[in-house]
Amino acid sequence: MAVKAINDTAGPDGLVPTLLVFGAYPRMTDDSPPSFSVVQRAEAIRKATSEARRALAKRQVQNALLTRNGPDTTPLHTLPLQSKVRVWREKNGWQGPFELIAVEGETCTVANEAGITSKFRSTIVQPYLEDKDTTPTDNKLPQQQAVNQDNAEVANESDGEVNQDEDIRDSIAVAIPTARRGPGRPRKDPETRRAPYQTFPRRGPGRPRKRLIEEQYFFNALEDPPERTKLLKSIKTIAFLTTKEQGDRDLAVLLRSKGLIITPGQPFEISGRTEIDNLIARGVFKFELYDPIKHAKLRIFDSRMVNEVKGKDTAAPYEKSRLVIRGYNDEGKAFILTQSPTIQRASQRLMIALAPSLFQRGIILWIRDITQAYVQSQTPLQRTIIAKIPEQLRGRYPEGTIMVVVKPLYGIPEAGTHWWATYSTHHREKLKMATSTYDPCLLISECDKFGIIGMQTDDTLGLSDKQFSNLEEEELQKAAFAAKPKEVLKVEKPLTFNGCRISLNADGSIMMTQKEQALKLQIPTTNQEYIEQRARGAYLASICQPEAAFDLSVAAQQKEPSSDDFKRLGRRIQWQIDNPGRGLKCIPFDLDKAKLFVFVDGSFANNEDLSSQLGYIIVIGTEEETNNGEMLVKGNIITYSSTKSKRVTRSALASELYSMVQGTDIGYAIASTLKLITKQLGIPDIPTILLTDSYSLYECLVKLGTTKEKRLMIDIMALRQSYERREVHEVRWINGGDNPADAMTKASPNHALRTLIDKNKIAIRVEGWVERKKDEK
DSSP states (O other), X not given: OHHHHHHOOEETTEEOOOOOOOOOOOOOOTTSOOOOOHHHHHHHHHHHHHHHHHHHHHXXXXXXXXXXXXXXXXXXXXXXXXXXXXXXXXXXXXXXXEEEEEEETTEEEEEOTTSOEEEEEGGGEEEOOOOTTOOOSSSOOHHHHHXXXXXXXXXXXXXXXXXXXXXXXXXXXXXXXXXXXXXXXXXXXXGGSOOOOOOOOOOOSSOOOOOSSOHHHHHHHHHOTTHHHHHHHHSOOOOOOOHHHHHHHHHHHHXXXXXXXOOSSSTTHHHHHHHHHHHHHHTOEEEEEOOTTXXXXXXXXXXXXXXXXXXXXXXXXXXXXXXXXXXXXXXXGGGSOOOOOOOOHHHHHHHHHHHXXXXXXXXXXXXXXXXXXXXXXXXXXXSOEEEEOOGGGTTTSOTTEEEEEOSOOTTOTXXXXXXXXXXXXXXXXXXXXXXXXXXXXXXXXXXXXXXEEEEETTEEEEEEOHHHHHHHHHHHHHTTOOBOOOEEOBTTBXXXXXXXXXXXXXXXXXXXXXXXOGGGOOOOOSHHHHHHHHHHHHHHHHHHOGGGHHHHHHHTTOSSOOHHHHHHHHHHHHHHHHOTTOOEEEOOOOGGGOEEXXXXXXXXXXXXXXXXXXXXXXXXXXXXXXXXXXXXXXXXXXXXXXXXXXXXXXXXXXXXXXXXXXXXXXXXXXXXXXXXXXXXXXXXXXXXXXXXXXXXXXXXXXSOOOOSOGGGHHHHHHHHHHHHTTSSOEEEEEOGGXXXXXXXXXXXXXXXXXXXXXXXXXXXXXXXXXXXXXXXX
């Protein structure tokens, strides 16, 4: 031990660890020195320990001296409440004065001039100090006050040349630039000093932004009402045309030169005037003179016209203009509801999956497009929004006139919510429809007429008989909703809805493909392109390409993609580029014998972070037994999913169970909606069948045993309860090579999903099932 203590070395991180190995005692020779006594050994250990402690203390003191001290917050804590403070903002520096409302520990609550409170750390809040000898008469900057004082002195000196009785209406204020000190020691002779020149303020971090309204105009407008015109003109409004808008403008000029657009006037002149006249007739906004007192705390938004050429692929293209409020960085939207629901992909595919079978019953599939949907909302805005009038109207009204928006308009965050409330209420009350159990944008009729409606903002997808279609047309005219003529799906006339192209084949089947989004795909080379192409590929996968769901789900988990991640994503993107027409096909089947098949699968710890991947595929169709004992399932895919498990999985059983829980939840929601549809059609309910390739999970559900993992018992008991109540009609254990959900969890899956997509049928080898007595109900 003494030898070890003497040989210990102190490094930057403390004592260097040493290993003391006990072995055979070396042979002593006559030349070997005598061994140390116990007292000497103890003294050596004491000295070594003292030196080690001294080195550690020296390092701690040095680290403490090099540590940066934080700001002193003592003056802030001694301030009384309602004192004036200033706050450091990253882009604007120190701002103030503001009122200190409360101090809780190191958190300060500060109120601005508008009364809005915000919380800041005490490290960026300081007391606001004022010069008691100076009593400012206005809110001008110190530089402006000094300039005004100098101007007054110059005016007094020139009394002999200028008539004192003359009313001086205009004055020009010129800021005197401060002199910048040159290098070296300053010279004593003022005449030989360097001439002052203008210094520019240092640019702060981030993108430089211009002030909307000059500060002095606020105070002048209060004193002189004619200054409101000057105030509105001071608002800098610059409309930047996007690449698409510039392309449409150039296209409009080209089509006018060829005689395809014969509208008189300049491009988009008549369309813009028509848009404004229609909005005025609907009472969307009203006009008022700007009141600096009434509108002092309101932000003045800008407005612009968005121009577009419609019908580019037709023989009669036309110009269309839309008035949009530029609601960028709207702080008021934080206190209101701005989200409006849209139809889910599962609901959209459910309607299309049922359509081929319902065509035999006289059902039609159609699309309705509402024009100017937001401005047709029947509910007014819950807050006051003012904006500058567009250029097309500035000559019709006096100077200083602003536009007060009364009803929803494009560009306002809550406009979509108002329109959805109006349109959904119209369907529920006028058409006697009820919302589905899981999607508020999917509605089913409750009257004697059959109809299913899917809403996507201003587009409506309908699956109904002719009686319901006529009723929808009549109620639409009574409500005075402006809409385009209804488009019915035909072989020669495909439909486009929510980014999906719906085409009818001659054999009665329907094909769902993407709409020109694959043309924008490209192989990523940078991190930014990796994010963009990953999102675009996932969008295509969510529409009609379930084969790409797993690869894009794994790509979404990468925060810092490596070269291998780029290669994997590039291969999947290249597959989507080479197969732009790859989609889902829906075939007709017998609805009286239909079943809802829920295929589930989970892969335990197959992601890079050792998390599990969960997946499921839901198919509606029929089944029949083949000669070799297999079950042949024919049907259409309704929905699918490939996601990373957010919960910790400690076994393969846990990953399989979590995937079954997800699949069962969405399967139960779809089954309850199908129950409403079958009730309207007068056919039996469609049973739900769960299929898994995990034998352990199958035994946990069909048997009354228990498992060692008590964390899973809650989910297992919930599935058992659904199984006993016949919410889940049957649970089957199938061969792993026949499970199409395998492609949702593995990079190299089986070919079951590809066969199901290509042929709309799949042969399943059932390894285990339970014969259950048919429900008497």
